[in-house]
Amino acid sequence: MTLEQQAPPMLSTRSGEPLPTGSGMGGGIVAGVFAQAESMRPTLYGEKWAIVGGHPLVTEVGAEILRRGGNAVDAGVAAGFASNVVQVDMCNLGGIAPILVRPAGSAEVSAIAGIGVWGAGADLAAIRAAHDGALPLGGVPSIVPGAVSGWLTALSRYGTMGVPEVVAAAVDLAEEGFLIDPRTASHFATMASGLAQWPSSAEVYLPDGAAPRAGHRLRQPALARTLRTLSQAATAAADGGASREEAIEAAHAAFYTGDIARTIVDAVRARGGHLDTADLAGFRADVDPAPSVAFGDWRVHVPPTWSQGPIIAQALGILERRGIRSIPFDTGAYAHEVVEALKLAFSERERCYGDPRRTGIDTQSLLDDAHLSELAAMIGEHALPNMPTSRQAGPALPSTTAIVVVDEHGATFAASPSDTLDGAPLIPELGILCSPRGVQSRLIPGHPNMLRPGGRPCVTPAAMIALDAGRDAVWAAACPGGDVIVQAIVQAMLLIDVHDRTPQAAVEAPRLFGSSFPGGFHPHPVGDSLVFLEGSFSPEVGDDLERRGHRVVDWPANEFDAGSVQTVMSVPTGEGERVLTAGADPRRSAYANAR
Numbered sequence: 069m070t071l072e073q074q075a076p077p078m079l080s081t082r083s084g085e086p087l088p089t090g091s092g093m094g095g096g097i098v099a100g101v102f103a104q105a106e107s108m109r110p111t112l113y114g115e116k117w118a119i120v121g122g123h124p125l126v127t128e129v130g131a132e133i134l135r136r137g138g139n140a141v142d143a144g145v146a147a148g149f150a151s152n153v154v155q156v157d158m159c160n161l162g163g164i165a166p167i168l169v170r171p172a173g174s175a176e177v178s179a180i181a182g183i184g185v186w187g188a189g190a191d192l193a194a195i196r197a198a199h200d201g202a203l204p205l206g207g208v209p210s211i212v213p214g215a216v217s218g219w220l221t222a223l224s225r226y227g228t229m230g231v232p233e234v235v236a237a238a239v240d241l242a243e244e245g246f247l248i249d250p251r252t253a254s255h256f257a258t259m260a261s262g263l264a265q266w267p268s269s270a271e272v273y274l275p276d277g278a279a280p281r282a283g284h285r286l287r288q289p290a291l292a293r294t295l296r297t298l299s300q301a302a303t304a305a306a307d308g309g310a311s312r313e314e315a316i317e318a319a320h321a322a323f324y325t326g327d328i329a330r331t332i333v334d335a336v337r338a339r340g341g342h343l344d345t346a347d348l349a350g351f352r353a354d355v356d357p358a359p360s361v362a363f364g365d366w367r368v369h370v371p372p373t374w375s376q377g378p379i380i381a382q383a384l385g386i387l388e389r390r391g392i393r394s395i396p397f398d399t400g401a402y403a404h405e406v407v408e409a410l411k412l413a414f415s416e417r418e419r420c421y422g423d424p425r426r427t428g429i430d431t432q433s434l435l436d437d438a439h440l441s442e443l444a445a446m447i448g449e450h451a452l453p454n455m456p457t458s459r460q461a462g463p464a465l466p467s468t469t470a471i472v473v474v475d476e477h478g479a480t481f482a483a484s485p486s487d488t489l490d491g492a493p494l495i496p497e498l499g500i501l502c503s504p505r506g507v508q509s510r511l512i513p514g515h516p517n518m519l520r521p522g523g524r525p526c527v528t529p530a531a532m533i534a535l536d537a538g539r540d541a542v543w544a545a546a547c548p549g550g551d552v553i554v555q556a557i558v559q560a561m562l563l564i565d566v567h568d569r570t571p572q573a574a575v576e577a578p579r580l581f582g583s584s585f586p587g588g589f590h591p592h593p594v595g596d597s598l599v600f601l602e603g604s605f606s607p608e609v610g611d612d613l614e615r616r617g618h619r620v621v622d623w624p625a626n627e628f629d630a631g632s633v634q635t636v637m638s639v640p641t642g643e644g645e646r647v648l649t650a651g652a653d654p655r656r657s658a659y660a661n662a663r
Contacts, residue, residue, distance in 0.1 A: 111572035111649050114662025116476045118648040120634035121147050122469030122548065124659040125154045125246060129237040130473060131661045133229070140473040141169060141226040142234060144481030145219045147471045149238035152215065153291060154246060155657075156273075156489055157255040158469045158548065161291065162332070162500035163487025165218035166375050168358055168533045169226050170542060172477035177358040177369035177533045178225075182218015182483075184211035184351065184503050185522050190342040192519045196511055198340075203590045205491060206266075207339025209506030211525070213332065215485055216298070216323045217353040222481070224316040225355065231302035231319045235295050242292035242499070250282040251657050262490030269494040269501075291499030297322050324348045328498060335495045336502050343502070347522075358533070359431040361385045361440075364393075364565050366534040366543065372431040373421040376588065377530030379554040381435050382413040382443070384561065389444035393566050398578075398605060400612020406562070407582040407599055407618065408447045410555050412457060414585040416443075419458035422516035423524040429516070451597050451617035454584045468529045468553070470546035470658070474636045474648055482544040484529035484553070507590040528588040530554055532561075541639040548656065549631035551588050552581050556631030560651075564635070571651030575633040578604040578625065582618075602627055632656035 080086045112118065117134045121127035130147035138146070144167075152161040159165075165182035195208065203209045223234060248256070256263075256279040263269045272288060273280070280286060298319040305318035322328065329348040336343045358369035361381040368384060370377035386409040395402045420429050433439070446456060468486035492501040508525040510517045517526045530553050531546035545560065547553045556579055563574035579602050583595030599618045601610050604625040613620050623630065632653040640646050650660040 106570060107573040107576045109572050109576070109652065109654060111570040111651055112660045112662040114648040114650070115646060116663045117143070117474065118636045118638070118650040118660065118662035119143060119147065119473045120636060120650050120652045120658055120660045121471050122151060122158065122632070122634070123154050123657045125241065126151045126471065127659045127661050130471065132237070133234065134475065134663070138229050139172070139227065139477070140475040140479040140481045141222055142229040144471050144473045144483060145223045145227060146234040146237060147473070148215070148219050148483055148485055149235050149295065150241060151469050151471065151485055153238050153241045153288060155469045156288070157252060157259060158488055159485035160487045160489065160501050161215055161294065162213040162495070162498070163215050163485065163503045164505055164527060164529065165215035165483055165485040166371055166527065166529050166531065167218050167222050167481070167483040168369065168371065168531050168544070169222055170478070170480040170533050170535065171226055172475070172479040175535065175537060177360070177535070179356050179358040179371045180218050180222050181354040181356070181374055181524065182214045182221070183374060183505065183524050183527055184214035185347070185524050186211050186506060186509070186519060187342040187344055187347045188521050189344060190519060190521050192511065192513065195519065201511060203507050203511070205504055205507070206493060207336045207341035209504045209590070210336045210341040210343060210492060210502040211506050212343065212347050212351045213500070213503050214351070214353060217320060217351060220316050220320045221353040221355060224313050226479070230306065230312055231316055232299045235299050239292050239295045239299065242288040242295060245285040245287035248280050248282055248284045248286050249657070253280060253282040253284070256280055259488070259490040266493035268496040269489065271496070272494060272499070273489065288499050290496060294328065294498045294500060297328065324351055331495060331497050332502050339493070341502070359435060361435040363388055363534070365536045365538060366565065367537070368532055368534040370532050371530055372424050373427070373429065374423050374524045374526055375530045376417055376421065376526060376528050376554055377532065378421065378431050378434055379410070379413040379417060380530065380532050380557055382416055382440065383409045383554070383558050385435060385440040386412060386444045386447075387562070389441055390447060392562065397563065397567050398609060400609050400616070403580055403605070403609050403613055404616050404618070405447065406559065407580065407613070408452055410558065410582050411452055411584045412443045412446060415455040415457040417526070418455055418585055420516050421526045422518070423520070423526070426520050426523045427516045449616065454594065454596055468548035468550070470531070470548055470632070470634045472531070472544045472546050472634045472636050474542060474544060474638045476646060478540070478542050478638060480533050480542050480544050482531035482533055482546045484531050484546045484548065486527070486529045486548070508588055510592070511590070528553055530557070532557060539640060541637070543635070543637045545633055545635040547631045547633045549629065551583070552629060552631040555581055556633050560633040560635060564637075571635050571637060571649050575635060575651040575653040578602040579630045580605070581630060602630055626655050628655055630655055632658050634658050
């Protein structure tokens with residue numbers, strides 16, 4: 069039966085009075101003929117590429133690179149540099165950029181540690197003694213800025229373009245400025261008290277002593293000069309006959325040696341930090357194979373334990389072994405299984421996550437079948453205690469952003485750049501801060517994530533790239549939100565792969581957040597059996613969780629703190645073509661584009 073032949077539904081008033089029937093032109097409005105939208109935003113479909121950035125301007129920068137023939141990595145790096153300008157409230161050129169890359173046609177995924185290290189002179193005992201066991205913001209927790217090395221390493225190894233091409237848009241946005249949207253304006257207002265403590269930051273981001281309003285043009289000339297320095301260094305090298313890779317290396321040296329490095333070190337040391345120029349000159353974003361776990365038909369790749377990303381893989385592995393595919397969504401049983409699997413994985417973070425170069429723990433061993441089965445067997449009908457796999461004991465910075473790109477050849481880029489603007493003072497000569505990510509190190513001697521000279525903290529930003537070799541399919545996701553990041557990604561993945569939701573419907577679905585572990589940021593507060601539940605879950609879910617021993621806290625629907633999952637899938641049609649689908653979480657400013 070065609071749509072025109074269907075009988076329209078019978079409608080009536082609340083008192084039972086029937087309404088006239090009819091449809092089409094002149095026939096009145098008849099609800100129910102067309103299906104309701106599965107999501108507030110549409111899932112975007114493309115065949116050549118798809119990108120989801122944390123802000124519409126960031127997405128447009130990456131999309132323009134793709135239109136010009138760049139691959140997913142070129143676009144991701146360009147979007148990354150742009151995010152350090154447009155989303156300076158959420159990430160910074162002097163901050164961090166953990167990255168996953170899958171080259172076109174490859175069965176491998178690489179993890180790029182765009183995360184800095186503690187200076188060689190940092191000493192745990194001395195810092196504890198000097199600051200009464202705390203890590204005051206300003207200079208003390210500053211580590212080597214890792215984002216620039218992360219962006220340039222990805223571009224050199226897996227991209228096709230040069231530095232001038234991928235930073236041009238970021239330079240323009242910093243120099244010419246851009247109009248602040250209402251949501252970004254609200255972020256600056258929230259951060260105002262933090263920014264006000266540092267005159268260098270307040271001068272740029274609190275014009276006339278107040279947070280900028282929507283419609284204000286934000287210009288960042290010092291940041292533009294720093295970005296232009298990278299471009300000019302690469303151009304000079306290329307003009308002298310250098311290859312693309314050598315020119316990118318020249319840009320890397322321009323940031324990590326010379327005037328920029330000396331300025332960073334001087335600013336950090338003036339505020340009690342522990343960096344030296346040798347720490348920057350010797351820094352390089354490590355590139356390693358991304359550990360992985362089987363989940364359904366997918367092989368899910370995550371960063372090593374310098375990120376909390378392995379929680380995604382451990383939780384999915386536990387849930388697979390718990391039979392999550394047979395439990396209906398929006399039930400207490402489903403929520404309990406998800407909360408407990410994540411609780412176990414976070415307990416593993418406390419037990420053994422840290423810089424793998426220092427802990428000696430192979431991340432892949434945490435994803436061993438026997439180990440995951442042992443963890444899965446610990447889940448029962450009632451809530452487990454905090455940190456059930458660990459004997460370790462023990463105010464978050466606001467957030468992060470994310471970028472996900474897949475091109476028509478299957479090249480894939482997923483990153484979660486971070487370091488919020490109120491985490492450290494702006495270095496006025498450079499227009500950047502120096503990464504305060506040391507606040508994610510632990511001040512407990514013997515802890516796997518303890519502060520170590522030359523060591524990386526285990527950071528919360530994470531991403532995932534999954535491959536289905538049987539279908540030649542690829543799936544990527546990233547998300548901001550501190551300890552929420554991995555929990556939000558896991559829940560979106562379950563909805564897509566287990567419950568057959570479209571990417572957009574999956575990222576809009578209600579979400580929960582369990583908090584039964586020391587938080588990722590100093591002073592690492594512990595929530596005891598807390599579960600934060602978005603209001604769009606059915607009431608039965610919260611009631612059931614409480615009966616099982618969880619302490620439920622009600623969140624409003626579409627809560628900002630529930631994260632912002634950005635995801636892209638690329639699946640062949642069987643007719644020699646591919647379909648790319650993209651979902652952009654409306655809880656924040658994420659935006660998708662596809663062609």
